[in-house]
Amino acid sequence: MATVSFRKIEKAYGPVKVIHGIGFDIADGEFVVLVGPSGCGKSTLLRMLAGLEEITAGEILIDDKVVNDLESKDRDIAMVFQSYALYPHMTVRDNMAFSLKLRKADAKLTAERVDNAARILNLGPLLDRFPKELSGGQRQRVAMGRAIVRDPKVFLFDEPLSNLDAKLRVAMRAEIKALHQRLKTTTVYVTHDQIEAMTMADRIVVMHDGIIEQIGTPLELYDHPGNLFVAQFIGSPSMNVFDGVLQREGGATAVSALGSLWPVAGLRAGSHGQKVHYGIRPGDLTLADAGIPAEVVVVEPTGAETELLLQIGNGATAQQLVLVLHGRTNAQPGDTVHLAIDGAKAHVFDGQGGQRL
Ligand SMILES: Nc1ncnc2c1ncn2[C@@H]1O[C@H](COP(=O)(O)OP(=O)(O)O)[C@@H](O)[C@H]1O
Ligand SMILES: [Mg+2]
Known part of the structure; x- marks a missing residue:
């Protein structure tokens, strides 16, 4: 078990800076x-933590000890990659035991560790097979088994599920989460998939162009995105966002945009007349008898939910919005519907820098 700290980390490849002072x-x-x-x-940061990439500036600490100059093999971490990187000529058992053999660990201890990892990951029946005799999901489990066997201080995962089909990815996601709940080993997991991040993380670090945009729990990021980038990156379908002007008159707050007044509640910052971006999640738009009119463009029923693509306005100023309805609707393409919006669900961002108001 271990803590990890990044302090003012920078990385340049030759003249090109790709990480610009990251700390958490x-x-x-x-x-x-x-x-x-x-x-x-993401991978660059993870590889610096793993000791596979030199750190240009700043410090990385594991358990409060600076590891910048520590070799990868001495950092007591185990990494699982997207390409499973199994040795093709070795059985599952030998693949899993290999790192302990390298360290000249006791044979009995090695066998125990391999058996234990095989039990945790249901690999028992596969121990004598070769990688080519395994499915993609099974190979990924062996790669995880190999990491578990080492009983490291920290697990690192770099897009470990990207090569699996959608269904298996969901299953493996749950398996990795269950594994973490059982072993409670400090884990750093890299993905470009925000749903993977939302479903697996205790905390998410949202990165963009070598900086951190925001750090928070999945629901903190979803409910209170700190800026426009995070607002549009987290959540699926993406948040609807359009340009408007803040209206603060007579104690009421709203944003005028697309020919209508869009309600806002609880907004402290921002002044009357300020240019803003108005954001509302597809699931927070609701259909009502009266409200902001919109034309139905596409109806996509998925069973439990229905996704509607709507258009507001015509011509050059037309804007498309997505609405997700829990349940079903009789609305057809070409129909006019009306939107009711709870102002407390609105997200307002500064029109210049995109910071949350
Ligand atoms: N070995 C390398 N040499 C030069 N540039 C690299 C190297 N590895 C990564 N980069 C660049 O660094 C940036 C970050 O890459 P990477 O960490 O792989 O991103 P991610 O994992 O988030 O997709 C990219 O612009 C990439 O092209
Ligand atoms: Mg990567």
Whole structure:
């Protein structure tokens, strides 16, 4: 078990800076997910923690000890990659035992550790098979087994589920989460998939272009995104966002946009006339008998929910919004519907920097 700290971490490849001073702490036993679009520096940060990549500036600490100059093998971490990186000529058992053999661990201890990991991951019946005789999901479990066998201070995962089909990905997601609940090993997990981040993390670190946009629990980020980037990155379908002007008159607050007044509640910052972005999640838009008129463009029933693509206004100023309805609707493309909005569900961001107001 261990804590991890990043302090003012920078990384440059030659003249190109890709990490611009990142700092945060991970508590003992915590499951932290680094999420962000491809190329934002997630793998680079993880590889610096693993000791696979040099740190240009700043410090990384494991258990309050600076590890910058410690070799990867001495950091007591285990990493699981997207490509499972199993040795093809070794059985599952030998793949899992390999790192302990390298360390010249006692044979009995090695066998015990392998058996224990095999039990946790249901790999028992597969121990004598070779990687080519396994499915993708089974290979990924072996890669995890190999990490467990080492009983490391910290687990690192870099997009471990990206090569699996959608159904298996969901199953493995739950398996990794259950594994963490059982072992409680400090874990840093990298993904570009915000749903993976939301469902697995104790805390999420949202990265973008080599900086941290926001850190928080999944629901903190969902309910109170600190800026426009996080607002649109977290949540699926994405938050609806459009430009407007803040109206503060007679104690009431609203945003005028797309020819209507959009309600806002509980907003302290922001002044009358300020340019803003108005955000509302698809699930927070509701249909009503009266309200803001919108035209139905597409109706997508998925059973439990119905997704509606709506258009507000015509011509150059038209804006499309997504509405998710729990249940079903008779609305058809071409129909006019009306939107009712709870102002407490609105998110308002500064029109310049995109910070939450
Ligand atoms: N070995 C390398 N040499 C030069 N540039 C690199 C190298 N590895 C990564 N980069 C660059 O660093 C940035 C961050 O990459 P990476 O950490 O792999 O992003 P992510 O994992 O978030 O997709 C990207 O712009 C990428 O092109
Ligand atoms: Mg990566």
